[in-house]
C-alpha cells in the first residue's frame with residue numbers, strides 16, 4: 361500500500377468487537393446482541409490490554425478491527441485503542457463495517473483516526489437473499505456506504521460477499537457480482553455460505569446450500585472478477601494489483617500477530633494462544649490484572665511445515681512442485697518458478713487436495729487449523745467455543 365514500510369517484518373494487531381444489533385442466520389462468530397451496556401468497559405479493557413502489550417510488540421504493519429460489528433462502537437473508542445499501538449509507517453488500518461450503521465460522519469471520524477481501509481459486509485445485492493441470510497440492510501445502504509467511504513477519503517475498500525443461499529438464483533448472484541464490481545472496490549472477499557452447527561441456518565436442513573450450485577457460483581465469481589481485472593490471491597479473495605490485504609496475508613504466511621479483546625487469537629514465535637470467549641470474562645480478567653489467555657498451543661517443526669503447505673495451497677503463490685502427490689497433479693497449474701497452484705476447478709476441491717497432501721506426508725490426523733476463509737476473522741472462529749454459547 362502507499363507509503364508502507366516494507367523493510368519492517370510484518371506484524372498485525374487484531375481487535376475483536378463482540379457486539380451486534382442482531383444475529384444473522386448463518387453467524388457462529390463470538391458476538392452478542394444483548395450486551396451493549398458492556399461496550400464502554402470492554403473497549404477500556406481492550407485499551408488497557410494494548411497498553412500492557414505495547415512494550416513487547418513490534419510496530420504494527422496492519423491493524424484490523426473485526427467482529428461482531430466494529431462500527432456499532434463509537435469511533436473514538438476504536439481510536440483510543442489505536443492510540444496505544446505503535447504503527448509502522450503506512451500501516452494498513454481496517455475497520456469492518458455493517459452497511460446499515462455507516463454514516464458519512466462515522467467515516468470522516470475513522471479517516472481522522474488514521475483508518476485507511478474499510479471492509480463492508482455486503483453479502484448480497486439482492487434484497488430477497490439478504491432476507492434469507494437474516495441480514496438487516498438493503499442494497500441501497502451498500503451504495504450509500506461506499507459513497508461515504510469515498511467522500512471521507514478512505515482509499516481502500518473491501519466488499520464481503522456470500523454465495524450459496526438456497527433463496528439465491530444464479531441470476532441473483534450474477535447481479536450481486538456485477539453490482540459489486542460497479543462499486544469499484546479494490547478488494548473483494550467471496551465466501552461460500554457455511555451452515556455452522558447451532559445457527560438458525562445450520563439447524564434448518566432445507567436451507568443448506570447445494571454443492572453443485574455453490575460450485576457454479578464460485579466459477580461465475582472467478583470468471584467475472586478476473587474479467588473485471590481482479591486477481592485471485594487466495595481462494596476466497598480477489599484484489600486489484602497492490603491491494604492485497606496485508607493483514608490477511610499474515611495469517612496465510614504464518615506471520616506474527618497479537619489479538620486484543622475476547623476470543624481473539626495471537627501468534628508469537630511459533631506459539632498460538634487465545635483469550636477467554638465472552639466480553640464479561642475478558643473485562644473481569646483485565647480489571648483484576650489476571651491473564652485473559654484461555655488456552656495455547658505450540659506447533660512442532662513438522663506441523664508448521666504441513667500447515668504452511670496447506671495455507672500456501674490456497675493461495676495463488678502455490679506450493680513447491682514436489683509437495684503434492686501424483687494423483688492431484690491434474691488439479692494444478694504452474695505458479696511461478698518451481699511452484700504449482702490449484703486450477704480454478706482444483707480450488708473447488710481444495711479441501712480434498714489438502715487431505716491428500718496430509719495423507720502423503722503421514723499427517724492425516726493433524727487438525728485443519730485454518731479452515732477455509734474469513735481470514736481476517738479466523739482467529740476468533742476457532743476460539744474456545746465451549747466457553748460460552750453464542751448469545
Ligand code: SF4
Nearest residue numbers: 380383384387427428
Ligand atoms: S454475520 Fe456479522 S453482523 Fe451478522 S451477527 Fe455475525 S458478526 Fe454480527
